[in-house]
Amino acid sequence: MTTTCPLCESVRLGPSHPDHIAELAESWVRLGEHQGPRGWCVLVAKEHVEHLSEWAPARQAALFDDVRRVASAIRAAFPTSGRDGPPRINYECLGNVVPHVHWHVIPRHADDPRPRETVWTWPREALRGGLAPADRADLVLRLRATLERRS
Template sequence: MPCPFCEAPPGSETLVADLVECRVVLSPQQGCPGWCILILHEHVEHLDALPLNRQNAVFAEVARVARAIRGVFPTHGAGGGPVRINYECLGNQTPHVHWHVIPRHADDPDPRNAVWSWPAERLRGDAGPAARAALAQRIREALRTTDVR
């Protein structure tokens, strides 16, 4: 079965960073600004198929990206940044280990529920290509100085 993550055409993703285990891309869905997806570099269908040290390394990268996003959107800043981060590893639609790191901002219209039932337009958000590139750059810069140790 073709895998959209393994076969993503060059330039089709907004790359944030290449980490040791995962590449970090800005989700095409920016209804929650800063939403990132960490995609394991190689095609592995199940997280538990990885040795424990690699599972831990993947999750350390997930937490590092979350911390970087929280740095880009300070909770008490003018934008009222993320009050919550949702971490989701589903695989129902794309069975290749990946994590969604979804900042749930103070202005979230439905803060008590997962985002998946949102209408497509709300999920997509209204950030154009330039705004997406600028956001990816800000998260990339935050990642440079973010470590979870």
């Protein structure tokens, strides 16, 4: 699709995207820009679609299976965050800023400063987090390895 959609651009980059974690059935998995909640991942639909309801149910289910796999990998990648991984995972398919279906899969760790609120209420700096580039790269590798071990 020849638009200025930033997520179509992300799709076009495929595995060369700097935050690339994995390619799944219906999505590309990226480490989220924001890492206040460490391990925040974004799944970008491989095809530009504005409304999930435009896809047949089987395809929607396949995309949600990608989401499930990423959530499972995030929980496994942070085994000491809670009793058995982060106590909560938030799933958000918003589209308010970029109308190309994408899912935010957001771990809410045991040390979450506002566990009862959506992360979007966090101050900007807290949301962004302070991960150094090398730590981001390490996290990408850890999540990729965990995702590959779990199906």
